[in-house]
Amino acid sequence: MVVLRPSEVKFGSKIWKNIARVSVDRVALSTVDEWDDFGSHLVFVDVARQRVVIRVTQEIEGDDFDGPALSEFEEFSFVGSNGTDVGRIRVKADVVVESVLNKVSDFGSSRVITLVAVSEDGSEDPITVS
Amino acid sequence: MGSLYKELDLFGSGPHRFQMGRQGRRMVSLAAVTNNASVPGTDAFGDLELRVEVRGRLVAEDEADLWELRDAIVNEARDDSPSGQLEDQHGQQWETMKLLTYSEDGAISRGRTWSVGYIVEFGRLYGE
Numbered sequence: 660m661v662v663l664r665p666s667e668v669k670f671g672s673k674i675w676k677n678i679a680r681v682s683v684d685r686v687a688l689s690t691v692d693e694w695d696d697f698g699s700h701l702v703f704v705d706v707a708r709q710r711v712v713i714r715v716t717q718e719i720e721g722d723d724f725d726g727p728a729l730s731e732f733e734e735f736s737f738v739g740s741n742g743t744d745v746g747r748i749r750v751k752a753d754v755v756v757e758s759v760l761n762k763v764s765d766f767g768s769s770r771v772i773t774l775v776a777v778s779e780d781g782s783e784d785p786i787t788v789s
Numbered sequence: 790m791g792s793l794y795k796e797l798d799l800f801g802s803g804p805h806r807f808q809m810g811r812q813g814r815r816m817v818s819l820a821a822v823t824n825n826a827s828v829p830g831t832d833a834f835g836d837l838e839l840r841v842e843v844r845g846r847l848v849a850e851d852e853a854d855l856w857e858l859r860d861a862i863v864n865e866a867r868d869d870s871p872s873g874q875l876e877d878q879h880g881q882q883w884e885t886m887k888l889l890t891y892s893e894d895g896a897i898s899r900g901r902t903w904s905v906g907y908i909v910e911f912g913r914l915y916g917e
Contacts, residue, residue, distance in 0.1 A: 691846070691898045691904060691906075693804040693845070694804060694806070695805060695806060695878070696807060696878050696879065697878065702804045703803060703804050703848065703904075705898055705900040705904060706900040706901070707898035709900075781899075782899070
């Protein structure tokens with residue numbers, strides 16, 4: 660999932676501004692691979708452990724002393740849209756801040772915040788879309 | 790074709806593989822036989838008992854179904870459970886086999902399915 664220029668991005672009670680994009684990636688950390696006695700190819704694969712990672716790219720326009728702290732746990736949400744009010748989509752997740760990286764250059768500066776989504780009970784998808 | 794033990798499909802929920810155990814003579818230390826540590830060497834005392842191992846994965850829709858699959862195997866591993874015919878997926882058969890042990894290989898995986906790896910040992914016991 661990728662949302663360009665989301666209309667609203669919230670981290671806890673704070674509103675993050677100048678967000679260029681938000682992406683949600685899902686990565687398998689551990690898979691179960693099985694073969695049987697009929698041949699050399701896999702016959703069973705399942706994802707035993709997965710990680711949902713949200714990356715927020717924020718444009719920095721001046722001095723900035725703010726930014727979330729690592730390991731901070733908050734509810735994160737953003738709103739994307741397909742151009743109409745009817746098509747507004749809110750994405751929510753409980754997250755932990757994993758990294759905050761600033762990229763500074765003569766042509767512009769940005770910050771990439773990486774958030775790891777946390778499920779309430781391990782079986783529920785940590786991302787909710789409404 | 791699926792594998793069978795006493796006509797039961799114990800392993801068909803998921804992939805599994807058969808593996809033969811050690812075969813041949815049963816070599817025993819003469820020091821152990823004579824209870825004298827200074828006696829060197831070994832000698833053959835009959836044949837090794839036949840062992841066949843099945844390694845695979847039980848795969849279920851939910852936890853209750855997974856317990857059913859486990860219980861079906863463990864039920865055959867009871868001491869009073871009679872021996873029977875074991876047959877692999879290719880039709881190879883072993884007669885008078887007992888299901889000796891069931892052990893799990895790793896934790897339950899809760900992904901798309903509920904699944905757990907296992908090792909089951911079968912044996913043909915001379916004393917039976």
